[in-house]
Amino acid sequence: MSMIFGVPVAVLSGQLLIGVINGAFYALLSLGLAVIFGLLKIINFAHGAMYMLGAMVTVIMFDAMGVNYWVALFLAPVLVGVFGMLIEYFLLRRIAGQDHIYSLLLTFGAALMIQGILTNIYGVSGLRYSIPDLFKGGVNLGFMFLPYYRAWVIAVALVVCFGTWFMIEKTKLGAYLRAGTEDAQLMQGFGINVPLLISLTYGFGVMLAAFAGVLAAPIYSVTPVMGSHILIVVFAVVVIGGMGSIGGAIITGVLMGVIEGLTKTFYPPASSAVIFLVMVVVLMFRPAGLFGKEA
Amino acid sequence: MNETVKQTDIQKAILEQQQSEHRKKMILNGVLLVLLVLAPLVMYPVFLMKILCFALFAVAFNLLLGYTGLLSFGHAAFLATGGYTTGYLLSNVPWLTTELGILAGTLMATALGFGFALLSIRRQGIYFAMVTLALAQLVFFFFVQSSFTGGEDGMQGIPRGELFGLIDLNDNLNLYYFILAVFLGCYLLVQRTVGSPFGQVLNAIKQNEPRAISLGYNVNRYKILAFVISAALAGLAGSMKAVVFQLASLNDAHWHTSGEVILMTLVGGAGTLLGPVVGATFVVNVEYQLAQGPLRDWVDPILGGIFVLTVIAFRSGIVGEIQKFMRKNLS
């Protein structure tokens, strides 16, 4: 068997594929953060909580009303998105124009509240949710067993990522959005409801997080604290990509998934720290991240 | 003629008002000092020492956030480094007296702070926060990997030892007055620093960094110095905490601790001297009281609520709001 650095090629290809799958996941999560920061300059520390809500709502809707996965895939992000808009309307709007740091602190506090309340109701062991029948099982690729569900995750995540990028960077709607958030007064003058636009943008970013949450529900333990672990990792991804860069978040997400995957193969204990190491190194040489514009 | 009389009158009045304000401040400080000295008679000394340690931690943090305008999201690293270093030395070097152990912990945190500062100081705003967070995560990883920290069991049973080899610190009161003295010394140091020309430059950087640069200041050098002082004091807080509790644990290095010190500073009032002290007292108390009472299971959501409320409604913090209120009523 051929080897690379003492690891069989077959194993390595499997790890790379897994890395890409996780990377697609990171991309989806960091994309939402990047949208919220890039357009609204809000540092959304509640992003992990929104991801968790997406998963929790999926499971709760299934348990209470038998809402299936496919419906939840649309319904849960919408519900969480609306919840996000309420947070924007009642809380974040009050600190508009203040230092970005305040948005970080506010959303951090909000996340603690959401997480704490749900912990008291649902506990921390996790809620059951199974993989939809369509994706049960998997295929043997020769070098690894690929569950169908993971294949679905990577496909749908990349499609959503690309779609979002396309919408914001290439369409008229995106142009309005970018203009409206950059020069609110001017756009108001054109008769565009800027506050609503801001609410919708925040809601959309949150929806992306919740969407990732729905995708995660069948494969990870769904618990109220599932978002807090992933939060700072995703933040690191966004910072490495360049805060606010939509494309940067997507590419970096996939890249970090792969780097993490390789670390898990060669030196597993460091796999949680490697992203931070990359971040420090990248910021030393590129102060605004890989794809960010220097201020 | 008349006008000059008036002017001197006004000057006199202003001077008098300043003097009376100064006097009031002195009286307030005196009262606080007496309260701190008498506190262990009515309150539990270990708990008071915990408050003092966290108050020092918050004061250190505030030197950056409140007086230099830098948000560090990695201060837990210094608290933990101070604690682990002191704990390790006191447990393993029999001849080492407690104050030397604490000094060593502080120095280690200072050195680490210098390293952090070199790597992060050129970054602005959120990037600065994120670099410090990343560095602190790497430090956390180091502590998890190192066997001397005892991993998740923590470093336990650190001997309190004797101060200068003479005063037995196993006695809670002795230890309390030692910690209080160190705390007051550090507090005065920060007070002097903030009021000094150095502090004025830091303030200028906070207000408008480009202008400070154009005035010819080597801004980065000032920021590095501020960061190192802050790290040293945070390390000192961690070292003392390790002696008080006789343990050091991974919780100290966790990024939640970095978040907690932000909360303390903000709740008390960033950019005020007394603010972080009040904030630390408030947060430690809330956590402690809640954890024991009927709302035991709800500490996190309540802390989160305090965070939200502070940012929305009391952005200047407790002390800041009181100052605002006083200023309004005085004029």
Next chain:
Amino acid sequence: MTMMKKLLTSAVASALMVSGAQAEISDNMVKMGYLADMSGTYRDLAGPNGLKAMEMAIKDFGGSVKGAKIEVVSADDRNSPDVASSTVRRWVENDKVDMIGGMVASSVTIAATKILEENNKLGIVSGSAASSITNEHCTPNHIHYVYDTYALSIGTPTAIVQEGGKTWFILTADYAFGHAMEADVTRVVEANGGEVVGSIRHPFPTPDFSSFILQAQASGADVIALANAGADTTNAINTASEFGVTQGGQTLAALVLFLSDVHALGTDVAQGIQLTTGWYWDMNDETRAWSDRFMEATGARPTMVHAGIYSSTMQYLKAVEATNSDDSQTVRKYMMEHPINDMFAKNGVIREDGRMVHDMYLAEVKTPEESSGEWDLYNIVRTIPADEAFRPLSESKCKLVSM
């Protein structure tokens, strides 16, 4: 010389014990503290329901001992040894607490028991897993009641190796307790003629296990052992099921798995997993009867920790009643001399190092077809006798064990 010294210290100690043992209940009140993680990762295995278990025991006991009222205080330790240490100090130094129960995170337990030792109060640890609690961290002031990592990493590997699972791959949480279990499992596997072909140390917590499961699959080992706990274990099991580990002919062994975890996973995913437990609610009429009452009070079936808290509280109160004292050494001595026979343990014995030694059970998670309800989760496969289940005193590093 050292012999002499030992004799002397033990003589002094026993003299102190005698003088310290008042034949009365201090303050005419027995005050108990319940310290546990009420809101974090370990909430469901002990947490608020553990407090309910303690209160149930007090109520069943009658609410008072020899006319002395029984009171309970409780606190969330927030998994922080700082919080635990200041809470326990205040409880024992100011609030006249006589006994503290619960205690989950190892850092919390070690910090708390050190303070109990300083103040000569009693602790009964039910939640913690670390076997070091009655080994290098043992004190004359606490009892470790329900289980420990040593017991957990002995039963399952022994059984599986004997049934033919010869080669092992271990996924270890990169933490002290993970390392300890990895070492224990390796020893047991090798002693029974098996072989550990590989292991991975993964960070704690790890949200995605697919990479590690893949490596474990590629190793071709007969058995994949999970030397981790909580969300890491459930995530790993979920992923193993998704990647078809058991269909591929490999056996999954979880070393630390609680009823609450298995309930969260469901039999769909967890079926066939072998684990060691100190107790199971559906073992006999006695356990079922108590569990029904517990379920009525809490809405959930008890974990072994919940049952242990009830049982240990009951034993403690019985000892206080019998000795007419709440002095920690008097009570502990009585508890050591009187074997425990209740719904939790049969012939359970508290050793000098504080380890409560009782039978453990090898369980296998039922298949969905076998399971008759959401809590009908285990088949008890075999009993692991008490003297095999726990670390023998001859290997003890505890300062209390005289050699």
